[in-house]
Amino acid sequence: MSFVTVSDIFQSYGKRPILERVNLEVAEGEFVSIVGASGCGKSTFLRLLLAQERPTRGSISIEGRPPAQEPDRDRGVVFQRYSVFPHMTVRGNLIAAEELGGERAGLLPRFFGARRREAAKRADAALERIGLAHVADQYPASLSGGMQQRLAIAQALAGRPRVLLLDEPFGALDPGTRLAMHAFLQDLRAETNMTVFMVSHDLEEAFKLGDRVLVFDKPRWDPIEPEAWGATITYDFDARDGGIPFQNRPFAETPTSQAQEDDHVPQV
Ligand SMILES: Nc1ncnc2c1ncn2[C@@H]1O[C@H](COP(=O)(O)OP(=O)(O)OP(=O)(O)O)[C@@H](O)[C@H]1O
Secondary structure: OEEEEEEEEEEEEOOEEEEEEEEEEEEOOOEEEEEEOOOOOHHHHHHHHOOOOOOOEEEEEEOOEOOOOOOOOOEEEEOOOOOOOOOOOHHHHHHHHHHHHHHHOOOOOOOOHHHHHHHHHHHHHHHHHOOOHHHOOOOHHHOOHHHHHHHHHHHHHHOOOOEEEEEOOOOOOOHHHHHHHHHHHHHHHHHHOOEEEEEOOOHHHHHHHOOEEEEEEOOOOOOOOOOOOOEEEEEEEEOHHHOOOHHHOHHHOOHHHHHHHHHOOOOO
């Protein structure tokens, strides 16, 4: 059954179409990677899922309802730039995220006593896993960019959101840290059955983490007026069990269609 349903979305800024005819059904717990050329509207699509913007046409529903416009703990988000609370320590950031997640479940918004100690223990375990245990009592400003981004990812995950939106979350991390964060995300996902949408410029990462890989691209292209048309989902790859290798994609069966494909390979 579809958990997130996107029906015939069009999004324009002024007269300029960015997205057109986007249709998608995602089951609860699926991990959807999104790739596509720079500027084709991937972040715009995430903002629509977050209800930060309303589509020009079409509708989105999450569990049968439009996504709430107010910030909503059902949807966690990590953008390219880190977004942690600067006035809280590293550990405090993770506890606060859990508190906000608890609020969603109808618990008291602040943790005290045993509940706070438990949350602190979980925060310390998470910090250990992402290599930030030694800076637990420091403030984010004293961390490097990559460390802040790790904290932002751990913070989004600590809230145990039902839908997690990730916009190139690992872009700023070095290769080793990136692998550690992949493992952390995969473990938590297995524990929580989160539904994840992740924009990435790294195809290997998209196929490794995703159950599906969506390619956003412009199906219609006017060389004289390149901005005349919007992008849509041109491929929806099944990426389970390592995914389908590109050379086996169903649209590339005949030499003619292969040649056409080669003319218009999405730039990721
Ligand atoms: N609020 C806005 N008003 C006008 N134009 C916008 C607005 N937000 C985005 N755009 C334009 O819409 C296009 C799509 O932007 P978007 O950030 O969604 O692309 P993207 O695929 O995520 O790009 P990238 O991979 O480079 O991050 C861009 O050309 C951008 O300049």
